[in-house]
Amino acid sequence: MSSARTLGELRASPFSENRLGSRRVKDELRDNLMVRLRKNGESPNDAPIFPGIVGYDDTVVPQIVNAILSRHNFILLGLRGQAKSRILRALTTLLDAEMPYIAGCEIHDNPYAPICRRCRDLVAKEKDATPIAWLAAEDRYVEKLATPDVTIADLIGDIDPIKAARGGHELSSEFTVHYGLLPRANRGIFAINELPDLAGKIQVGLFNIMQEGDVQIKGYPIRLPLDLAIVFSANPEDYTARGKIITPLKDRIGSEIRTHYPATVEEGIAITAQEAWTRRDANHHGNPVVPQLHLPAYINEVIERIAFVAREDKKVDKRSGVSQRLPISAMENVVSNAERRALTHQETLVVPRISDIYAALPAITGKLELEYEGEMKGADFVSRELIRAAIAKSYDTHLHGVSMNQIVQWFDLGGEIQLGDNAGAAEVLEGLCQIQGLMEKLTKLNVGPKDSPEVQVSAAEFILEGLHAHKKIGRNEERVFSAGEKQPKAPEKPMFEREEPGFGRKRSFN
Ligand SMILES: [Zn+2]
Numbered sequence: 148m149s150s151a152r153t154l155g156e157l158r159a160s161p162f163s164e165n166r167l168g169s170r171r172v173k174d175e176l177r178d179n180l181m182v183r184l185r186k187n188g189e190s191p192n193d194a195p196i197f198p199g200i201v202g203y204d205d206t207v208v209p210q211i212v213n214a215i216l217s218r219h220n221f222i223l224l225g226l227r228g229q230a231k232s233r234i235l236r237a238l239t240t241l242l243d244a245e246m247p248y249i250a251g252c253e254i255h256d257n258p259y260a261p262i263c264r265r266c267r268d269l270v271a272k273e274k275d276a277t278p279i280a281w282l283a284a285e286d287r288y289v290e291k292l293a294t295p296d297v298t299i300a301d302l303i304g305d306i307d308p309i310k311a312a313r314g315g316h317e318l319s320s321e322f323t324v325h326y327g328l329l330p331r332a333n334r335g336i337f338a339i340n341e342l343p344d345l346a347g348k349i350q351v352g353l354f355n356i357m358q359e360g361d362v363q364i365k366g367y368p369i370r371l372p373l374d375l376a377i378v379f380s381a382n383p384e385d386y387t388a389r390g391k392i393i394t395p396l397k398d399r400i401g402s403e404i405r406t407h408y409p410a411t412v413e414e415g416i417a418i419t420a421q422e423a424w425t426r427r428d429a430n431h432h433g434n435p436v437v438p439q440l441h442l443p444a445y446i447n448e449v450i451e452r453i454a455f456v457a458r459e460d461k462k463v464d465k466r467s468g469v470s471q472r473l474p475i476s477a478m479e480n481v482v483s484n485a486e487r488r489a490l491t492h493q494e495t496l497v498v499p500r501i502s503d504i505y506a507a508l509p510a511i512t513g514k515l516e517l518e519y520e521g522e523m524k525g526a527d528f529v530s531r532e533l534i535r536a537a538i539a540k541s542y543d544t545h546l547h548g549v550s551m552n553q554i555v556q557w558f559d560l561g562g563e564i565q566l567g568d569n570a571g572a573a574e575v576l577e578g579l580c581q582i583q584g585l586m587e588k589l590t591k592l593n594v595g596p597k598d599s600p601e602v603q604v605s606a607a608e609f610i611l612e613g614l615h616a617h618k619k620i621g622r623n624e625e626r627v628f629s630a631g632e633k634q635p636k637a638p639e640k641p642m643f644e645r646e647e648p649g650f651g652r653k654r655s656f657n
Contacts, residue, residue: 154278158275164259167259179242180241197234200230203230207406223380231340239287252266254326255333255335288332293343293345295346304326304330306323306324308323338380339353339377350392416448416451438497450478453537469515485499489601498604500568502568539617557585558621575600589610
């Protein structure tokens, strides 16, 4: 890292005038991206193009790469919770680790080509003794959520009468400008989220700065040839609902890139695993020791499938989408409910159960925009239905074709068991072992009698919840499982008819 403190030292450093003098932000992004593309070609797993962006490798990422190679300003279009902001923030990883600028300059002037009056005067006077400061990549990212009340003053600047009075300057002098967000982001990345919400005349101001580097502040023309990579995000549904992007600005946005929700449950699980706060074992500043978390695969799957099922459900508003933040928040609440139970019962292992997902309704209901039919039934009811559908699907992926007749019979003969989400594992396990045929099925979930009670209870409960989701057994509000309502003898689903091969023979040894 260069430690140049003056313009003279900078000239002799790797940040020479030859390299930096005319290099713009978009050149810098392009240069560093080219290096990364080569590395990624050599070892894709060790050198991802955008670290932490999951599920976009074949769709969104190549389009962003092309936009940056083309030195485009670009816009990400997509429904909420599709990692748009995250992608925009990840662009800072393509900036140099540190960038030199003229010390004290509010708009981080290029030492070789200052645009502000103060710095031009300073360099003329101090020459190679002009002091240099350094800016880290993360500090070169400015983000603004567009709202209808954003003004030109916010974005570009304002005449500061106090500055004018103090300095004895003419009001129109450059010295009297109080810079807005855009100039302050000079030589960096400026991101505007939800662009259509920006008033039309502000978009015109934005267009002028992108096009000509010229702006008018309160009638005074000021030339600010800023060096910026401007990126945007927008929700396509807002175009018609709330506002639009003015044509000349749209025309200046080089690439329009569509984002999407994870294409597969596996990708969704990977994103949720990355984003949700589940690694809570940090025992710093005297925190009590947190019990160890064991997260069964079927729990990950059910949580993720809630979002997938919701995105297909006609009671949920399609245009507003179902954010990836739904499974992420749900996961955090699920782990917390399991944590609460483990702490109450002095258990050393936190193992989430399906009942913890029902207990996570507060993290789910608020994230669903409902259609009229859904509104009539209520967010709670709809969410429970979604969870139940997610359980049924996950049950099928793990236990398809496994005969559960013996378990269903046990309930049909009057068996009942209560499995509250607050009940400790040890006490519940005893009851579960009474259900004929249940515990031996846990091997299908890679759980055996040697596993801890917490793990066994969670797996057994998943099977019972799955049977309930498929209407094979009943369950009431108090979480008492019992015989299902007797249905007319309809042809059963294959999964309950087929004895798994070899199983009957093995069972006779039990
Ligand atoms: Zn300056």
